[in-house]
Amino acid sequence: MKNTKTNTRKVRGQIETFGLAFIVILISIGFFIFVSFKSQEPKPTPQKDFTTDKVASDFILAISDVNVENCTEYDVEDLIIDCATRNNRITCGTDNSCVAVNKSIYSMLNSTFIKQNIAFRFYSENIIYNDGAGDKELLNFTNRNCTDKSAQGKSGTRIISLYPLQNNVYLTLNICYK
Amino acid sequence: MSKIKQSKKGQIQLGESIAVVVIVIILIFLGIIFWNKNNTSNIVELGSQSQELSVIDIANIVPELSEIKCTELSVNRVKCIDYYKLKALSAAINDTKNATTFEYYHDYFKNSKIIITQVYPSNTAFNITLYDAKLRNHTKSLLISLPVNIKNEVNKTVSYGFIVVEGYYMSPG
Numbered sequence: 424m425k426n427t428k429t430n431t432r433k434v435r436g437q438i439e440t441f442g443l444a445f446i447v448i449l450i451s452i453g454f455f456i457f458v459s460f461k462s463q464e465p466k467p468t469p470q471k472d473f474t475t476d477k478v479a480s481d482f483i484l485a486i487s488d489v490n491v492e493n494c495t496e497y498d499v500e501d502l503i504i505d506c507a508t509r510n511n512r513i514t515c516g517t518d519n520s521c522v523a524v525n526k527s528i529y530s531m532l533n534s535t536f537i538k539q540n541i542a543f544r545f546y547s548e549n550i551i552y553n554d555g556a557g558d559k560e561l562l563n564f565t566n567r568n569c570t571d572k573s574a575q576g577k578s579g580t581r582i583i584s585l586y587p588l589q590n591n592v593y594l595t596l597n598i599c600y601k
Numbered sequence: 602m603s604k605i606k607q608s609k610k611g612q613i614q615l616g617e618s619i620a621v622v623v624i625v626i627i628l629i630f631l632g633i634i635f636w637n638k639n640n641t642s643n644i645v646e647l648g649s650q651s652q653e654l655s656v657i658d659i660a661n662i663v664p665e666l667s668e669i670k671c672t673e674l675s676v677n678r679v680k681c682i683d684y685y686k687l688k689a690l691s692a693a694i695n696d697t698k699n700a701t702t703f704e705y706y707h708d709y710f711k712n713s714k715i716i717i718t719q720v721y722p723s724n725t726a727f728n729i730t731l732y733d734a735k736l737r738n739h740t741k742s743l744l745i746s747l748p749v750n751i752k753n754e755v756n757k758t759v760s761y762g763f764i765v766v767e768g769y770y771m772s773p774g
Contacts, residue, residue: 436614443621451628458635466646470653470743473660477747484680485748490758492722498759527721531761534720535748 475576475598479543482535483579483596491515491527499524503583506561507550507592521552521561532564542567542599549585549592562594569599576600653743656768659710660745663731663764666690671752681750681759687717691731703732712736712769719751719762739769 487500494515505513505520515523528545536543547562569575576598583592664670664680668690671681693702715732719725746763753760 440617440621447621447625447628454632458639461639467650468653469650469657470745473657474745481680482748485750485761488681488750488759489721489761492724495722495756495758530723531721535763539746 472576475600478535478541479577479596479598480579482531483581483594486528486531487581487583487594489527489531491523492530493518494523499527500583502527503547503550503592503594504585506552507583507585507590508588521550525561528562529564532566536598537566540567542569542573544569544571544573544597544599545595547592547594549590567599569597571597573599649741652741652768652770655711656713656743656745656766659713659715659768660747660764660766662709663715663766664747664749669731671750678750678752680748681752682717682764684751684753685755687729687731687751691729694732695730703734706732707734710734712739714765714767714769716765716767717749717751717762718765719760721761725760736769736771739771741770743768743770 487503488498490496490498491502492515494513497513497515502513502515502520502524505511506524511519511521513520513523518526532543532545535541543564543566545562545564547560550561551558552561553559578595578597580596581594583594585592664682669682669686671678671683694706696702710732712734713732714730714735717729717731719727744765744767746765749762749764751760751762752758
């Protein structure tokens with residue numbers, strides 16, 4: 424009778440110890456899982472986020488009002504409209520409006536993004552230009568293999584109306600995270 | 602005999618309890634040490650984040666200053682700086698004989714350097730230092746450049762450039 428009592432006490436004591444150990448192990452595992460998840464969270468990078476998000480929209484806003492080198496009476500938007508409507512009334516030195524706008528936008532992209540080694544993709548929609556080899560979209564610049572499939576920050580888009588034509592021209596700049 | 606057995610059992614149980622308490626205390630101490638280290642690195646991180654945010658603040662203020670903004674029929678133009686207003690403000694801030702203007706803008710720009718650069722058209726490229734309060738013994742600098750239009754009201758031309766803001770800091774921690 425006494426033996427069975429001590430045996431049950433022993434077993435109960437062992438179960439209690441195991442229970443305590445189990446709880447301690449569970450708490451430790453939970454703590455380590457919490458810490459490992461917390462350390463995996465991406466750290467905020469305000470400067471990088473600001474630059475990628477703001478520069479795209481500011482660049483798109485800024486370029487269309489800029490007066491073009493060699494024909495300062497026209498701005499980039501005038502040349503884009505002239506090229507997209509295929510009027511070709513404007514010439515800048517020896518270049519027609521399409522070539523001049525291509526050169527001027529590349530020059531601004533170069534000084535802003537290429538020199539700073541920032542990955543970007545700049546393209547236009549509805550400016551069809553024939554360069555002799557056939558019709559193609561006039562503006563399509565990329566840097567550091569930034570494509571539509573790359574991880575991208577916010578993009579900037581500018582819509583230029585071709586009124587009285589029904590079309591609009593879209594200029595888009597995507598900045599890629601590289 | 603049974604009394605001696607019982608006291609031995611009691612000693613063993615006491616030993617077990619003490620061992621568990623010691624292990625728990627060690628775990629708590631390890632947790633506190635780890636937490637403390639984590640918090641310290643978080644504070645350093647927060648410090649550098651707030652520095653980045655303060656440069657962003659300055660970069661946001663500069664193109665919105667009505668002292669240098671372009672106006673068209675009394676309406677402010679977005680992201681546009683008037684070349685002549687810029688030159689005038691730069692001269693006032695960098696006036697070595699009278700530091701009142703510099704002190705006024707120091708409240709906004711703190712220890713930073715602000716340069717307006719025109720890059721296109723390339724034949725008329727220029728740099729104008731609007732504000733310069735470089736920390737001599739800074740350990741860290743953060744740079745932000747934002748595209749902007751620069752308008753010349755005399756030639757009636759708009760060119761393309763940047764606002765370059767460089768913030769100087771002592772590294773936190």
